[in-house]
Amino acid sequence: MRYPIPSKIIEITSATAVGHSIWLAPNDPWLSAPTPGQFAMVWLPHPPDGYKPEVCNSVPMSIAGWDNGKVRITIKNLGPTSRALLACQRGDWLGLTGPLGHGFSLDCQHPLLMGGGVGAPPLLYLAQTFAAQGIEPITLLGGTTENEIFHHDEFPGTVELATDDGSAGHHGRVTELLAASSPERLYSCGPEPMLVNGLQWALQHQVAAELCLERYMACGIGLCGICSLDQDLVCQDGPVFTSERLAESREFGALLREAGGRVRHLSD
Amino acid sequence: MANLRVKLAELDLENPVMLASGILDSTPGILNRMARTGAGALITKSISLKPRPGYPGPTTVEIAPGTWINAMGLPNPGLDEFLEEFPLTKLDVPVIPNLVADSAEEFAQLAAAVAEAGAQIAEINLSCPHPKAAYGGSLTAQDPQAAAAVVVATAEHLPIIAKLTPNVADIGTVAVACAQAGAAAVSAINTLAALDVDPELERPLLGNGFGGLSGVAIRPIGLRKVLEIVQALNHAGFDTPVIGMGGISNAEDVVRYLLCGAHSVQIGTSLTGDPEHMSTITRGLEEWMDRKGYRDLADFRGRILEWFS
Numbered sequence: 001m002r003y004p005i006p007s008k009i010i011e012i013t014s015a016t017a018v019g020h021s022i023w024l025a026p027n028d029p030w031l032s033a034p035t036p037g038q039f040a041m042v043w044l045p046h047p048p049d050g051y052k053p054e055v056c057n058s059v060p061m062s063i064a065g066w067d068n069g070k071v072r073i074t075i076k077n078l079g080p081t082s083r084a085l086l087a088c089q090r091g092d093w094l095g096l097t098g099p100l101g102h103g104f105s106l107d108c109q110h111p112l113l114m115g116g117g118v119g120a121p122p123l124l125y126l127a128q129t130f131a132a133q134g135i136e137p138i139t140l141l142g143g144t145t146e147n148e149i150f151h152h153d154e155f156p157g158t159v160e161l162a163t164d165d166g167s168a169g170h171h172g173r174v175t176e177l178l179a180a181s182s183p184e185r186l187y188s189c190g191p192e193p194m195l196v197n198g199l200q201w202a203l204q205h206q207v208a209a210e211l212c213l214e215r216y217m218a219c220g221i222g223l224c225g226i227c228s229l230d231q232d233l234v235c236q237d238g239p240v241f242t243s244e245r246l247a248e249s250r251e252f253g254a255l256l257r258e259a260g261g262r263v264r265h266l267s268d
Numbered sequence: 269m270a271n272l273r274v275k276l277a278e279l280d281l282e283n284p285v286m287l288a289s290g291i292l293d294s295t296p297g298i299l300n301r302m303a304r305t306g307a308g309a310l311i312t313k314s315i316s317l318k319p320r321p322g323y324p325g326p327t328t329v330e331i332a333p334g335t336w337i338n339a340m341g342l343p344n345p346g347l348d349e350f351l352e353e354f355p356l357t358k359l360d361v362p363v364i365p366n367l368v369a370d371s372a373e374e375f376a377q378l379a380a381a382v383a384e385a386g387a388q389i390a391e392i393n394l395s396c397p398h399p400k401a402a403y404g405g406s407l408t409a410q411d412p413q414a415a416a417a418v419v420v421a422t423a424e425h426l427p428i429i430a431k432l433t434p435n436v437a438d439i440g441t442v443a444v445a446c447a448q449a450g451a452a453a454v455s456a457i458n459t460l461a462a463l464d465v466d467p468e469l470e471r472p473l474l475g476n477g478f479g480g481l482s483g484v485a486i487r488p489i490g491l492r493k494v495l496e497i498v499q500a501l502n503h504a505g506f507d508t509p510v511i512g513m514g515g516i517s518n519a520e521d522v523v524r525y526l527l528c529g530a531h532s533v534q535i536g537t538s539l540t541g542d543p544e545h546m547s548t549i550t551r552g553l554e555e556w557m558d559r560k561g562y563r564d565l566a567d568f569r570g571r572i573l574e575w576f577s
Binding site (some may be wrong): 001002003004006027031041043046047054056057058059080093098218219220221222223224225228229230232233234236251257258259260261262263 | 290291292293294295297298299301314319320321322324325326327328329330331332333340343344345346349353393423469471473475496530537539540541544567
């Protein structure tokens with residue numbers, strides 16, 4: 001049943017300058033491991049002290065980890081609801097609907113992971129899942145500055161960083177690190193311009209790619225259709241799409257929809 | 269081979285199974301996909317003059333298997349962006365706009381605009397049960413005169429389907445008032461006014477607080493309301509088509525509504541997460557008719573009415 005299961009915050013970890021990670025214990029534990037790339041609708045049911053009730057909302061967030069029924073979510077300070085979620089304390093309650101959507105495929109011996117911003121958390125869970133299968137992934141993580149990159153010290157396998165200010169790793173864009181790679185498959189999640197560059201690189205070099213997309217979602221469970229990408233529902237058919245599918249998309253990299261389904265062109 | 273075709277005003281539909289408003293119809297892309305599922309027609313989400321962002325989440329919660337409470341808040345990009353973007357006349361399947369407003373004058377403006385854009389019929393949402401909205405939807409369909417006034421104002425521009433709320437003492441009276449006012453069809457039922465609460469979190473389950481109940485649990489209520497409407501219309505001398513909906517999740521449920529006298533049906537909640545389920549239902553209806561040896565929908569439509577005469 002697609003119900004926001006009451007879930008207690010049992011641990012807060014991995015703080016950066018722009019957010020942190022929480023572990024949730026759902027009252028009905030998630031008995032089987034979600035697929036990396038799947039997401040949950042995370043509901044803030046009560047405003048934290050000092051916040052107005054208007055911050056309460058239910059928003060889609062990637063799953064950053066799973067451990068015996070407990071679920072990890074990493075929150076970036078992006079809007080009123082995520083700011084209020086970051087103000088929640090250990091012992092506070094959230095609602096958790098999920099796991100939702102289709103995640104990454106795991107049949108890969110030499111995976112390359114590329115993330116930026118809140119794209120890092122689902123890739124952390126993906127890297128941990130590969131590591132548990134004895135596969136060592138290579139991960140490229142990008143950000144404005146070092147202390148805004150989530151989880152970079154937690155990834156199993158090799159990690160390379162890229163920062164806009166040169167505070168860590170390569171001074172420049174994370175996509176510039178792709179040049180030296182020849183993976184079996186590229187897995188990526190992060191800002192859409194980064195994904196667009198990743199897709200171009202993958203197509204040019206004939207590397208299979210799976211990209212995890214973000215869209216505004218009003219229901220998250222395949223009822224309203226506002227998150228649609230062309231004729232697909234990002235909440236249902238995605239959020240992970242293959243490079244073959246995205247190469248023929250008219251909307252990927254071009255337009256998003258906001259509340260009410262209003263169109264916003266990415267070039268605006 | 270059974271003939272599933274039905275006439276709806278000037279439209280000739282392949283079959284009597286339509287996509288209900290508010291489900292998988294928020295963007296041209298998803299509407300295109302639904303056009304390939306075998307539906308006889310597609311009703312769009314409710315369109316208002318100005319954009320509406322919708323309510324905060326949770327907007328939709330499954331409270332028992334197949335039974336949902338929702339308050340989406342009629343999210344839509346507003347009339348102008350809708351007309352610019354939506355393929356009202358470009359699909360193989362008829363697209364029927366659903367309109368929502370808070371006065372008869374605004375409803376008329378919307379009706380004029382969609383008629384101008386090529387719509388051949390429109391559904392008016394007289395029955396949205398979200399009282400926090402500025403719109404008078406729920407009030408309109410609870411007052412036969414007010415509902416009739418909106419029908420009169422809109423039917424001037426194109427044929428109108430009046431969508432009714434079950435949250436009234438006597439839905440037949442409202443249906444007759446709409447028929448008298450010139451409605452080309454009535455559709456029912458919209459969701460039932462509802463509230464649910466999470467005991468652990470000690471608050472309403474929906475972001476909006478109140479919401480509407482839909483899904484399998486409301487099917488017997490929908491059937492009874494449709495039967496009451498058909499009886500009332502017959503009694504008043506109208507043969508206005510009644511489009512039945514509420515809790516339809518398979519072909520047998522479609523048959524149930526048709527047996528109660530529905531002209532055609534709409535499907536919403538049971539498509540959640542499975543848009544292609546629509547084609548299973550339309551195929552199943554044809555198979556059921558073939559198995560029963562029915563050539564036409566009229567062969568069995570309304571058969572239940574004799575039990576209540």
